Structure formats: structure tokens, C-alpha cells
Amino acid sequence: MYKRMSLVAVLLAVLSIVALAQQTPPPKTHLKVGDPAPDFTLHATDGKTYKLSDFKGKKNVVLAIYVLAFTGG
Amino acid sequence: MSVDSIPANREFAKQIGVTFPILSDFKRTVVKDYGVFNEEQGFGNRATFVIDKEGIIQHIDEGNVAIDPTTVIDACNVLQRKKASQ
Numbered sequence: 001m002y003k004r005m006s007l008v009a010v011l012l013a014v015l016s017i018v019a020l021a022q023q024t025p026p027p028k029t030h031l032k033v034g035d036p037a038p039d040f041t042l043h044a045t046d047g048k049t050y051k052l053s054d055f056k057g058k059k060n061v062v063l064a065i066y067v068l069a070f071t072g073g
Numbered sequence: 074m075s076v077d078s079i080p081a082n083r084e085f086a087k088q089i090g091v092t093f094p095i096l097s098d099f100k101r102t103v104v105k106d107y108g109v110f111n112e113e114q115g116f117g118n119r120a121t122f123v124i125d126k127e128g129i130i131q132h133i134d135e136g137n138v139a140i141d142p143t144t145v146i147d148a149c150n151v152l153q154r155k156k157a158s159q
Contacts, residue, residue: 028108028135029107029108029109029120029133029135030108031107031108031122031130031133032130032133033130033131033132033133034129034130035129035130036128036129036130037122037124037128037129037130038103038106038107039128040098040102040103040106042074042096042097042098042103043079043096043097044079044094044095044096044097045079045082045083045086045094045095045097046094048094050094050096052124052128053128055126056126056127056128057126057127058126059126060123060124060125060126060131060149060152060153061123061124062121062122062123062124062145062149063074063107063121063122063124064074064120064121064139064145065074065075065104065107065109065117065118065119065120065121065122066074066075066119067075067116067117067118067119068075068076068077068116069075069077069081069082069084069085070081070085070088
């Protein structure tokens with residue numbers, strides 16, 4: 001009996017976490033398609049510095065932001 | 074790009090076999106400028122921006138949608154075709 005109740009409790013906890021995760025939409029950026037991309041200058045793992053505006057007139061750029069290193073995705 | 078330090082990203086890149094450079098926005102200025110800073114957690118939310126040669130944003134994927142690169146690849150292909158037709 002207790003075993004079944006604890007199983008139900010675990011199941012409910014998992015479902016609430018899933019529901020909570022689905023209820024929290026990611027914040028929407030104020031930027032829209034057609035907006036100029038804000039310029040930036042950042043250091044990279046290769047020791048170089050990259051400035052977005054240096055690519056202007058030369059290359060398209062894909063800026064992929066991931067949450068944290070050592071995590072999936 | 075992430076808000077991790079360069080040494081952390083370097084180690085992460087080594088672990089997952091990434092050969093291209095990864096940018097570090099340790100000061101969180103870029104994630105704020107791009108409107109993806111998660112204040113509660115202190116990191117940038119997952120997002121991908123496709124920026125054309127003129128510096129104009131042509132595509133945005135935010136949140137879990139950005140895990141799948143299909144739409145970003147499509148947007149890049151559109152830009153490539155545009156380039157080819159010019």
C-alpha cells in the first residue's frame with residue numbers, strides 16, 4: 001500500500017515538474033527579423049577577438065547562444 | 074556563444090569535439106543586448122540569430138525550438154541563394 005502511494009507521489013512530482021517546465025515559456029527577445037543586429041566584440045576559445053561588424057559586407061553570421069558549457073544542448 | 078569563461082568553453086569544446094571557436098560573453102552584455110538574458114539564472118537563454126551580410130537579423134529561434142537547427146539551415150540556404158542570384 002505504502003509502496004503504491006509513494007509511487008503515486010513520485011509520479012505526481014514528475015508530472016508537476018513537467019507541467020511547470022511547459023508553463024514557463026522562454027523570455028522573448030525584443031529583437032525582430034529585419035532589425036539591425038547589435039554589434040559586439042567578444043573573445044573566443046582560439047584566443048582571437050571577434051567583432052560582428054567586421055563581417056559586414058563580407059559574410060553572413062549565425063550567432064548560436066547556448067545555455068551553459070558542460071550541459072546537453 | 075555562451076556566458077561561460079573562455080577556459081570553461083575551451084574544455085567544453087574539447088569534450089564534445091568542437092573545432093570552431095566559441096565566443097565567451099562573460100560580462101553578459103551581448104545576451105542582454107540580444108534580449109535573451111535570464112536574470113534569475115544569470116545565463117543567456119538558448120537562441121540562434123541568423124544575421125545577413127548587411128548586419129540585419131534574418132531569422133530568430135528561441136528556447137527549445139533552437140535545439141533543432143533545421144530552420145536556421147533553411148534561413149542560411151535562403152541567404153546563400155540570394156547571394157548566388159546577385
